[in-house]
Amino acid sequence: MLDKNGIAQRIAKEVKDGYYVNLGIGIPTLVANFVRDDIEVEFQSENGILGMGPFPLAGQEDADLINAGKQTITALPGASFFDSAMSFGMIRGQHVDLTILGAMEVAQNGDIANWKIPGKMVKGMGGAMDLVGSAKNIIVAMMHTNKAGKSKLLKSCSLPITGVKCVTKIVTNMAVLDIVNDSFRLLERAPRVSIEDIKKATAGDLIIEGDIPEMKF
């Protein structure tokens, strides 16, 4: 089983040379730490920066330079700033190549739920609905099961959804899966995780074809 960093490390392999990438809050933010340094990638944060760099050194934090998680950041050479409407123009206009975000639930048809638990938690969707409504390449980073041990990969979402039929790939602490014919298709297993383990932890329909290799990093 992977930890959060392991999930981020595996997802980093999906980031290709020349990509503009939007990273969500949580595990997705960690992906930046594992992207190969021999490729050119620019990170977009939807509050208005392309070319986001690492956290600043102590003493160099700037209240006017934050990411969508409200964390202080830096701007790399070649970075640009823009307003919120233009930022979502980049997203809606499909100029961003890859979106990586967290989820509370994913359904086997590609629906995603990550913004609301009725009666319990209402923080809002932020930019998630715009991102999943338009992006062509959406990878979900999440734990395979929730804290109660229940599967987060479902036949259909029980929580209010964020977007319809939009998820292309899911990387969890147990597996890499994609979505085909309204089912989860198992592509890779995490180290020391068996197919039986994954079957047990997946509530939605699971397609298993041929040998399922272990993840490589």
Added chain:
Amino acid sequence: MINKVVKNAQSALEGVSDDMTLMLGGFGLSGIPENSIAELVNRKIKGVTCISNNAGVDDFGLGLLLQNKQIKKMISSYVGENAEFERQMLSGDLEVDLIPQGTLAERCRAAQHGVPAFYTPAGYGTEVAEGKEVREFDGKPHILEKAFKADFAFIKAWKGDEAGNLVFKGTARNFNANMCGAAKITVVEVEELVKPGELDPNFIHIPGIFVQRIYEGKHYEKRIEQRTVR
């Protein structure tokens, strides 16, 4: 040059009254109109509807208005980080309209640009789409969203000149640039107010035509919400 300068926050907020709809720039606490918010608190303006991406934190930003129960309704995309907000929302004291962030920005921009409505894929098939017109373009469903209507827009810019031309800094541009001219009256506070000619016209982010009143803010705390370092 048409001079847009007003003396201070007090004169900048002339005409603001109870039950109005207000736009406020900023993302989190970055680029919020601190001085105009302080004056809204001073004036004890009540029953307002606030269009703002976030709702501040308990003791800063729009959180200050929430504490005094001055806000009737919030129109935002993300309202975490604020316990008082959650309390008022769950108790029913506060109406909340949560909308996607890109839709929020575009509804401001539409108002700024005189576009009454637009179609967007964001929120299709979700609670956000309930009751809204759906139309397919190139086989993909979109929902109809309308431009905001607001009485005042409160903006924070880095520098501005007496003609109301504005320059923003870093990611503090966010919704500020989209809300200028999106309300009946746009009030801008700046960290530095300069004479006409001091800002290079090639690097103006928002031209003064979108601004009715501009003043230099007396004090900026510029609080950081999540201080993260290497």
